[in-house]
Amino acid sequence: MTGRGLNRIQSPTIDWVAILVYLALVVIGWFNIFAAVHDDAGLSSFSISSRYGMQLIWMGITMCVAVVIMLLDERFYHMFAYPAYFIGVGVLLLVLIAGKEVNGAKAWIEISPSLSLQPGEFAKFTTALAVARYMSRYSFSITDFRELVSLAVIMGIPPIIIVLQKDAGSALVYTSFLLMLYREGLNGWVPVFFFAFVALFFTSIVMEPLTVLILIILACVIGESVRNGFWKQKIIYLAALALATIIIYFILSLITGGQVSVYLILLICSILSLVAVVVYAYRKRLRNVYMFVALFLVSIIFAPSVDYVFDNIVQPHQRDRILVVVSDEVDLKKEGYNYNQSLIAIGSGGFAGKGFLQGTQTQFNFVPEQSTDFIFCTVGEEWGFLGSTIVVSLFCILILRLMKMGERQRDPFGRVYCYSVAGIFFMHTAINIGMTIGIVPVIGIPLPFFSYGGSSFLAFSILFFVALRLDAGKRELMRT
Amino acid sequence: MKVPRSVVLQIFVIAVFAIIIVRLFYLQMIDNTYKQNANNNVLRYEVQNPPRGEIFDRNGEYIVQSKEVYDLMMIPKDVKEFDTLLLCSIVGEPIEDIRIKIDKAKRHSWRQGQVILEQLPKEVKIKLDERSFPGFYTVYRTLRSYPRKIAGNLLGYIGKADQRALDRDPYYKSGDYIGKTGIELAFEDILRGDKGVKINMVDVHGVVKGSYANGMYDTLAKPGTAITCTIDAELQAFAEELFEGKVGSIVAIEPSTGEILLSHSSPSYDPDEMVGREVNKNFPRLNSDPRKPFFNRAVMSVYPPGSVFKIVNGLIGLEEGVLKPEYKYPCARGYTGGRGVACHNHTSPLNLTDAIKSSCNAYFCYVLKNVLENRKYGSVKDGFDVWEKYVRSFGFGRKLDSDFPEERNGMVPTRELYDKNYRGSWNAFTVISLSIGQGELGVSPLQMANLSATIANRGYYYIPHVVKKIHDRDSIDARFYEPHYTMVDPKHFEPMVEGMWRAVHRPEGTAQIAEVPGLDICGKTGTAQNPHGADHSTFLCFAPRDNPKIAISVYVEHGRWGGTSAAPIASLIVEKYLTGKISRPELVEYVKNMQIAYPYYDRQRTK
Known part of the structure; x- marks a missing residue:
């Protein structure tokens, strides 16, 4: 469209806004690591072997890698996708056998005593490439069930290995592909059910079984009515169900003279009532009612099993982390310690914060894991609401920018990849910051570019720069 | 769908x-x-204890000093392996005790500094500093020390603040010291800093x-303000020496100012016994002593005034006009009215001054009867009201509002009391023993010393007080600078002073033992009957006769006649104060060797 040639890779083709946001996050992130690790000796004792020094070295390595990424042809990534994926899975399996254990997770591979890598961080990148490659096939259709199963296998293998490495938090990040799948036209009900079941999970932990059951019945009935109408019948149905429960309750109370579980009666009544529901669906020829029946059955099995799983299968420390967020009865000196100290650090920051290196929670190590998972506490305490908002906004801009890059892509490969990266960044940011401010259970995943750790810093940067490279490439083509 | 999915996702993000x-806004801007x-996490408030104010005597000599001591503290977490034996030998404690204390501290808290040993002297602290014991450190505190070991009850002692003090005043924290009695209590706010x-x-x-x-x-600790008290340490020490082995009290006042020159209650205690780590042993022992060393008899004891009170009755008679110095009354070894009052053998009849000199009982029975039956008041009861008012104007029956805390009211009877006791039917004969200071009268030694000062001043007194100067103030409380006049005109005092002079200097005087040539001591003996045993010996005097410098009240419990035990002590004190030396060592020996039995107290001891 302009007179510029195809071969000239020029600066205007690169998304400088994204680069600036990235650099801003990297610089702010480094200063916060410095604040979190530094001792009272001050700047004079600058040491390259300390964490901020190490991070600086990793940043140097990353910049070299970034230059290489930007210089490679974008077709390379398309070609490289499957081999990379298999190498990634291979290394993950290797770690499972010969890895090093840190904080209970066998997720590390030791290259030298001072240098360990976490292959799981890079597996997100290779998986994103493989998924993009698979979904950019000409014959691919998101509505095809068999294609979806294949896709699930590609996306599922790395997190399963990671779970086996006992790093459940990192595995959870793979649910972020849902964001990209939705964009690519996945049935809209999938994310809705996903969130519904997440909500049901927490509700089942907090609320009584009877309350949960009533909520499930109401949700299914209202959902079905929204789709199909016939509100009058639904009200009659609910009234009949309630009446039947009450009558049976009284009869059974009179007969046994003892205690009768309302929950069991209502459960049995509602299951029996499904016969009437099926007859209703058959007569009205409403096929989607069967979906709600299935949903109901899954829910009433899911809800009690949550309690069972929660009490018997979930590890005690993970149970504590969930309880800390949803319950009030928590010992802030024991299981609630991290949660509480993190809130104190951020809450005491006030509007403008206590100032660089002035945070008392940060400088005197009240928050555990502060340079890694809880790095956002430093931002909150030393830079206050102002600084926190700026950082959160920068992340938001970066993610929106990545989504915009995806929209700019011509072929699905780039779009799928960019949306995958956006999803991964979104998941990490929302969960990590969410846990430091006490709205999400403690899940040990890093905050991109902020948390100390070479592997994650390099991996996030690679994710970002490959997206940037694909974006630049597409824009070049558009100019021809 | 109308809205593109990319937009839905953007809105979601x-x-x-x-x-x-x-949520950040709520945490950082709203919730405080x-x-x-x-x-709370990060700030630790380390209290800096101020040294407590010192106390000087009237001549600038230290009577209470602050001594620095150090508490040995330990933080279990920081303790490295150390030579326990060396530590124990430095602090002088058995190794087992130290081990027990260290274990206790470790169990209590791993990270907090805790007291291992209290009140170590400075020498020990220096030795501890020379060696290094990681995890151990010392904390500065001040304790009291008493160079002369005198005036225990007057100065009072300090002790750990109890729960009531902690609740009342936020200044005090658990483990702090607070004045418990005497000056330490009365001037706590000034001394504590x-x-x-x-x-x-x-x-x-x-x-x-x-x-x-x-x-x-x-903030820096501000040291407590020093106090100069009115006590003469030399005189106080001498009085305590003389009272050794006796139960009783002595109070001396400078009449021209109301300053208390000495105040001793016997038995007393060595104030150093109430300091330091021995307190736990000493306090129960002293507190259970049946002679009650913590009971400050100088202000808390209430005795009958005895014959000394005749002066007051004489003064009232003169003021009321029912008595003239030249009036003579007969005494045939007693007063015959009513149930009668006995008297000793002396010349008869006597005028007022000689009646004081010889302490004639009958004379003052006539005087009191005339006061009460004065026609102008209509009835004995109304006359009694007038008499009561006079007595109270001398400072009896109420606290003198002095500056230390343990003062007692004493007792002056009222018409209502007799109405109650005698169901309304009583007359002058019923209360006739008041004339010689017996009956329903109760006075404290301080009030008696004040009476002595009032007579010395011929009609007025200054409120007795023990603090002469607070070091950061120009003056003490205004009430101590204000003369208090009695209801008796000063002109009536001279015959009484003459009588008191004669009691010491003339034949048939009851207190000739107190005479010191050239000092012009004026005195009045008393023998207070009491229900506990032998009579209390009391003596009241001042000297010199003109421009008196010292007024004294002495009580020796169960010391019999005023002349036997109380008068010699008072005389020696006056001599010591006015001349600075003792010319009668044999009298000192006499007083010191005096044997007085205290069956009332000692019966309790054997119980």
Whole structure:
């Protein structure tokens, strides 16, 4: 469209806004690591072997890698996708056998005593490439069930290995592909059910079984009515169900003279009532009612099993982390310690914060894991609401920018990849910051570019720069 | 679908980040508890104890000093392996005791500094500093020390503040010391000083990392203000020596100012016994002593005034006009009216001054009867009201409002009391023993000394007090500078002073033993009957006769006649105070060797 040639890779083709946001996050992130690790000796004792020094070295390595990424042809990534994926899975399996254990997770591979890598961080990148490659096939259709199963296998293998490495938090990040799948036209009900079941999970932990059951019945009935109408019948149905429960309750109370579980009666009544529901669906020829029946059955099995799983299968420390967020009865000196100290650090920051290196929670190590998972506490305490908002906004801009890059892509490969990266960044940011401010259970995943750790810093940067490279490439083509 | 999915996703992402920002806004801008919690985490307030104010005697000699001591503290976490034996030999404690204390501290808290040993002397602290014991450190405190070991009850003692003090005044924290009795209690606010505070920042392990805000909010401890009291330490020490083995009290006042020159209650205690680590042993022993060394008899004991009170009745008679100095009354070894009052053998009849000199009982029975039956008041009861008012104007029956806390009211009977006791039917004969200071009268030695000062001043007194100067103030309370006149005109005092002079200097005087040539001592003996045993010996005197410098009241419990035990002590004190030396060593020996039995107290001891 302009007179510029195809071969000239020029600066205007690169998304400088994204680069600036990235650099801003990297610089702010480094200063916060410095604040979190530094001792009272001050700047004079600058040491390259300390964490901020190490991070600086990793940043140097990353910049070299970034230059290489930007210089490679974008077709390379398309070609490289499957081999990379298999190498990634291979290394993950290797770690499972010969890895090093840190904080209970066998997720590390030791290259030298001072240098360990976490292959799981890079597996997100290779998986994103493989998924993009698979979904950019000409014959691919998101509505095809068999294609979806294949896709699930590609996306599922790395997190399963990671779970086996006992790093459940990192595995959870793979649910972020849902964001990209939705964009690519996945049935809209999938994310809705996903969130519904997440909500049901927490509700089942907090609320009584009877309350949960009533909520499930109401949700299914209202959902079905929204789709199909016939509100009058639904009200009659609910009234009949309630009446039947009450009558049976009284009869059974009179007969046994003892205690009768309302929950069991209502459960049995509602299951029996499904016969009437099926007859209703058959007569009205409403096929989607069967979906709600299935949903109901899954829910009433899911809800009690949550309690069972929660009490018997979930590890005690993970149970504590969930309880800390949803319950009030928590010992802030024991299981609630991290949660509480993190809130104190951020809450005491006030509007403008206590100032660089002035945070008392940060400088005197009240928050555990502060340079890694809880790095956002430093931002909150030393830079206050102002600084926190700026950082959160920068992340938001970066993610929106990545989504915009995806929209700019011509072929699905780039779009799928960019949306995958956006999803991964979104998941990490929302969960990590969410846990430091006490709205999400403690899940040990890093905050991109902020948390100390070479592997994650390099991996996030690679994710970002490959997206940037694909974006630049597409824009070049558009100019021809 | 109308809305493109990319837009739905954008809205979703923005919504999630908006929730995060709203939550941050709530945490950082609205909820204030976290700021407080952060301070609780990091700030440690280290109290700096001020040294307590010292106390000087009237001549500038130390009677209470502050001695620096150190509490040995330990933080279990920081303790490295150390030579327990060496530590024990430095502090002089058995190794088992130290081990027990260290174990106890470890169980209590791993990270907090805790007291291992209290009140170590400075020498020990220096030795501890020479060697290094990681995890151990010392904390400064001040204790009392008493160079002369005198005036225990007057000065009072300090002890750990009890729960009531902690609740009443936020100044005190658990483990702080507070004045419990005497001057230490009365002047607590002045002596204690102001605490300072040093705000430190600690890390998550409780290790101090530096001062908060470069010490901007730290305050220095302000030492307690010193006090000069009115006591003459030399005289006080001498009085305590003389009272050794006896139960009783002596109070001496400078009449021209109301300053208390000495105040001793016997038995007393060595004030150093109430200091330091021995207190726990000493206090129960002293407190259970049946002779009650903690009972400050000089102000708390209430005795009958005895014959000394005749002076008061004489003065009232003169003022009321029912008595003239030249009036003579007969005494045939007693007063015959009513149930009668016995008297000793002396010349008869006597005029007023000689009646004082010889302490004639009958004479003052006539005087009191005339006061009560004065026609102008209509009835004996109305006359009694007038008499009561006079007596109270001498400072009896109420607290004198002195500056130390244990004062008692004493007792002056009222018309209502007799109406109650005698169901309304009583007359002058019923209360006739008041004339010689017996019956329903109760006075404290301080009130008696004040009477002595009033007579010395010929009609007025200054409120007796023990503090002469508070070192950061120009003057003490205004009430101590104000003369208090009795209801008796000063012109009537001279015959009484003459009588008191004669009691010491003339034949048939009851207190000739007190005479010191050239000092012009004026005195009046008393023999107070009491229900506990032998009579109390009391003596009241001042000297010299003109421009008196010292007025004294002495009580020796169960010391029999005023002349036998109380008068010699008073005489020696006057001589010592006025001349600075003792010319009668044999009298000192006599007083010291005096044997007085205290069956009342000692019966309790054997119980």
